[in-house]
Amino acid sequence: MRKIVGIAASSGRVAGRCFRVGSRSPSGESAIDPQPGAIQEDLEVQRFSGARLLVKERLSSHLDESPIFAAHLEILDDISHRVIARIKQGPMDALAAVEETVKEICSLFDGIADDYLRSRSDDIVDVGRQLRFALTSNQENPFSPMEENSILITDNLLVSDTLLIDRQKLAGIALREGSKSSHIAILSRDQGIPLVLGLGGSIDAIPDNEMVIIDGDSGEVFIDPEEEMLADLTVRRGEVEVDREPAITRDGTRVEVLANAGSLEEVKEAIARGADGIGLLRTEFIFMRGSDFPDEEQQHAIYLACARACNGKSITLRTLDIGADKQLPYSTIVAGENPLLGIRGIRHSLLYPAIFKIQLRAILRASMVGNLRVMFPMISSIEEYTSAASLLEECKAELRSEGLPFDEKLQAGMMVETPASVILADDFARAVAFFSIGTNDLTQYILAVDRNNPYSEKACDHLHGAILKSLSMVVSASRTHGIDVSVCGEMASDPLATVPLLECGVRKFSVSARRVASIKEQIRRQEI
Numbered sequence: 001m002r003k004i005v006g007i008a009a010s011s012g013r014v015a016g017r018c019f020r021v022g023s024r025s026p027s028g029e030s031a032i033d034p035q036p037g038a039i040q041e042d043l044e045v046q047r048f049s050g051a052r053l054l055v056k057e058r059l060s061s062h063l064d065e066s067p068i069f070a071a072h073l074e075i076l077d078d079i080s081h082r083v084i085a086r087i088k089q090g091p092m093d094a095l096a097a098v099e100e101t102v103k104e105i106c107s108l109f110d111g112i113a114d115d116y117l118r119s120r121s122d123d124i125v126d127v128g129r130q131l132r133f134a135l136t137s138n139q140e141n142p143f144s145p146m147e148e149n150s151i152l153i154t155d156n157l158l159v160s161d162t163l164l165i166d167r168q169k170l171a172g173i174a175l176r177e178g179s180k181s182s183h184i185a186i187l188s189r190d191q192g193i194p195l196v197l198g199l200g201g202s203i204d205a206i207p208d209n210e211m212v213i214i215d216g217d218s219g220e221v222f223i224d225p226e227e228e229m230l231a232d233l234t235v236r237r238g239e240v241e242v243d244r245e246p247a248i249t250r251d252g253t254r255v256e257v258l259a260n261a262g263s264l265e266e267v268k269e270a271i272a273r274g275a276d277g278i279g280l281l282r283t284e285f286i287f288m289r290g291s292d293f294p295d296e297e298q299q300h301a302i303y304l305a306c307a308r309a310c311n312g313k314s315i316t317l318r319t320l321d322i323g324a325d326k327q328l329p330y331s332t333i334v335a336g337e338n339p340l341l342g343i344r345g346i347r348h349s350l351l352y353p354a355i356f357k358i359q360l361r362a363i364l365r366a367s368m369v370g371n372l373r374v375m376f377p378m379i380s381s382i383e384e385y386t387s388a389a390s391l392l393e394e395c396k397a398e399l400r401s402e403g404l405p406f407d408e409k410l411q412a413g414m415m416v417e418t419p420a421s422v423i424l425a426d427d428f429a430r431a432v433a434f435f436s437i438g439t440n441d442l443t444q445y446i447l448a449v450d451r452n453n454p455y456s457e458k459a460c461d462h463l464h465g466a467i468l469k470s471l472s473m474v475v476s477a478s479r480t481h482g483i484d485v486s487v488c489g490e491m492a493s494d495p496l497a498t499v500p501l502l503e504c505g506v507r508k509f510s511v512s513a514r515r516v517a518s519i520k521e522q523i524r525r526q527e528i
């Protein structure tokens with residue numbers, strides 16, 4: 001057995017046979033010569049517009065899977081304007097115009113020292129390649145020979161590659177290159193695919209079709225592992241995949257393990273895996289499906305289906321959390337110099353109350369199931385919370401006057417994810433029904449480190465003393481005023497954080513669906 005080490009990018013430990021694919025970067029593909037003869041500008045613009053439409057339809061069909069596809073739609077629009085201008089200026093063949101445009105935009109990233117920003121050029125390349133394939137009618141799928149339980153080995157992956165991969169056959173991914181802040185890493189974490197990247201030249205030591213184990217928590221890849229390792233891994237995977245028993249510590253303390261979800265399908269998966277409920281339903285997926293804001297009936301139907309899928313277990317809906325840093329394809333918000341500090345979360349909702357009230361009415365009507373709660377994101381002041389709560393009361397009054405039923409006892413809470421909400425936790429606890437601590441944003445704001453920057457891999461540490469002290473303050477305030485508190489950020493899914501969270505007094509974890517069983521198992525080993 002041999003071991004090589006890369007960068008841990010998406011948690012999970014899996015075994016499978018190596019399935020190797022060559023470089024998928026268009027930079028390594030030979031250019032296709034333009035059509036001979038005089039170039040007809042109108043014909044080339046028409047040809048490009050058809051390709052653009054195909055790519056747009058394809059990306060739009062995956063909007064509910066990840067916000068990344070919405071970002072790609074924005075990139076598609078930007079590239080398209082440039083390509084059409086280049087065709088007309090040339091005149092130039094549509095394919096050549098795409099290649100030249102992508103090359104030009106990517107060159108702007110080459111001189112940037114920030115790895116995170118430079119890695120965004122992958123998204124430009126990705127959208128450019130999709131346009132290229134659409135223009136050439138290329139139906140290539142190098143992943144089609146993949147067999148069951150495969151570990152994909154390649155230099156790098158683009159997001160569009162994942163649309164060609166049969167997820168039922170994919171066990172995990174190991175890459176020569178890549179960054180934890182890349183979109184393929186983010187997508188892997190969202191979809192629960194174990195990923196190790198940054199293996200460099202050591203990846204060449206993995207023979208084709210060899211049995212390997214990859215550990216997305218440690219960054220290790222084991223080549224030709226011993227039978228005992230494989231047997232132990234198989235047993236542990238079988239034991240923890242579904243766990244419907246309660247999580248009780250060794251000294252008898254009951255801890256709830258709920259799940260985070262971003263779609264009806266994820267709600268169903270979490271409940272099937274044994275989650276005690278849904279601690280965070282991200283409602284953005286509903287808004288990313290169409291070409292405009294969804295109406296009340298559309299939202300009501302989905303919220304109702306999600307609540308019923310929980311089979312009586314609680315479900316907490318977070319109202320729309322978009323902003324300059326997380327855009328919708330049909331609604332652009334000016335980013336400003338730092339979108340993370342601009343219009344986002346509750347600020348956006350209060351700025352557009354008509355849109356906000358449609359969502360609140362839909363949530364209220366779905367609350368008739370009886371297990372639903374609502375919470376507001378990115379609250380930083382008492383005034384923000386009371387303004388949101390007032391709009392909720394307005395919606396209740398409207399529904400009463402219209403004779404539409406809802407749960408009069410619906411609980412409204414807030415996300416704790418800003419330093420201000422920690423400092424004012426005692427004041428907030430007097431006004432809200434519950435807290436949900438979002439450790440992803442809370443960590444980056446308290447430590448003043450962008451969690452998407454490669455530097456953050458060490459600096460943006462949710463086990464930092466300042467974060468643990470903040471959690472203790474929020475839990476203490478919740479206990480003083482007798483309200484519920486949970487942790488729903490990535491910290492809750494981190495097995496290394498289980499003990500610190502328990503020591504801070506946290507008794508509700510909301511984790512990714514695939515981590516429900518393993519976190520339950522981790523909790524049972526502890527004594528508080």
